[in-house]
Amino acid sequence: xxxxxxxxxxxxxxxxxxxxxxxxxxxxxxxxxxxxxxxxxxxxxxxxxxxxxxxxxxxxxxxxxxxxxxxxxxxxxxxxxxxxxxxxxxxxxxxxxxxxxxxxxxxxxxxxxxxxxxxxxxxxxxxxxxxxxxxxxxxxxxxxxxxxxxxxxxxxxxxxxxxxxxxxxxxxxxxxxxxxxxxxxxxxxxxxxxxxxxxxxxxxxxxxxxxxxxxxxxxxxxxxxxxxxxxxxxxxxxxxxxxxxxxxxxxxxxxxxxxxxxxxxxxxxxxxxxxxxxxxxxxxxxxxxxxxxxxxxxxxxxxxxxx
Numbered sequence: 001x002x003x004x005x006x007x008x009x010x011x012x013x014x015x016x017x018x019x020x021x022x023x024x025x026x027x028x029x030x031x032x033x034x035x036x037x038x039x040x041x042x043x044x045x046x047x048x049x050x051x052x053x054x055x056x057x058x059x060x061x062x063x064x065x066x067x068x069x070x071x072x073x074x075x076x077x078x079x080x081x082x083x084x085x086x087x088x089x090x091x092x093x094x095x096x097x098x099x100x101x102x103x104x105x106x107x108x109x110x111x112x113x114x115x116x117x118x119x120x121x122x123x124x125x126x127x128x129x130x131x132x133x134x135x136x137x138x139x140x141x142x143x144x145x146x147x148x149x150x151x152x153x154x155x156x157x158x159x160x161x162x163x164x165x166x167x168x169x170x171x172x173x174x175x176x177x178x179x180x181x182x183x184x185x186x187x188x189x190x191x192x193x194x195x196x197x198x199x200x201x202x203x204x205x206x207x208x209x210x211x212x213x214x215x216x217x218x219x220x221x222x223x224x225x226x227x228x229x230x231x232x233x234x235x236x237x238x239x240x241x242x243x244x245x246x247x248x249x250x251x252x253x254x255x256x257x258x259x260x261x262x263x264x265x266x267x268x269x270x271x272x273x274x275x276x277x278x279x280x281x282x283x284x285x286x287x288x289x290x291x292x293x294x295x296x297x298x299x300x301x302x303x304x305x306x307x
Contacts, residue, residue: 011242013226014227014230019246019249022250024219025087029088037198038190039200042187045216046184048216049182049185049186053184071162072183076183082151088148103240104123105157106126106239109164126237131272135266170232175228175232178228179228241276241279
């Protein structure tokens with residue numbers, strides 16, 4: 001029996017997450033303090049995560065403690081740290097070219113972990129998206145910083161693996177609780193590393209504060225909640241394809257607000273990326289998931305991991 005495809009509303013809501021992430025580069029360079037990428041990454045997720053946990057009054061139990069360490073580390077701690085390292089070291093949307101390997105990695109991880117054998121359309125969509133992003137952000141004036149590129153590739157690896165494991169380990173709690181756990185744990189894992197490597201932030205302007213508020217509420221809490229919701233309801237390869245919207249948004253913001261130009265090649269890249277996103281949604285059918293959070297398992301299941 002064939003699984004139903006995700007509804008258009010599920011696809012649209014999930015797409016809002018990478019759209020909001022596409023604003024991260026402009027916010028980081030224009031509103032946030034320079035020279036503290038690890039601290040910025042930690043403060044993006046830790047305060048809102050702790051506030052949500054205090055308000056919801058629910059902590060992980062049993063096997064979900066180590067699962068949250070893994071998921072919070074991959075999806076939040078490692079990914080956010082490497083994202084900001086790349087954003088601070090690479091101009092424009094160049095980091096997105098390396099990060100665009102994520103859909104290919106998700107297809108591979110889904111095959112290895114979820115036994116989802118990749119279909120040809122999924123692979124074609126992922127490769128086309130990578131090529132489209134390359135056309136979009138790489139030009140003659142692009143400066144390729146080695147550390148920045150490695151950070152972007154490693155970040156794509158972490159987020160790709162985290163996306164598939166999130167699909168594998170369906171949360172036994174409401175989505176908002178699941179999101180709060182990852183935000184808080186990911187930020188907590190990153191904070192001591194930031195303090196040791198970069199030192200504390202000694203000055204915070206009102207502009208910096210508004211940047212943190214925007215990234216915390218919109219670019220992190222809301223975006224990750226929508227992303228995890230999409231992972232529950234859509235095929236992982238389809239979710240990963242939506243991530244290609246991030247560099248498109250980053251490039252458009254640069255054109256509209258930062259006096260950057262768009263060449264005909266870049267416009268072609270936009271068209272290729274959008275085409276690959278559409279192909280990614282049609283390439284694989286969604287899993288037969290209910291349109292609500294999975295029911296919590298029994299206490300015995302939660303402890304011994306039979307979730």
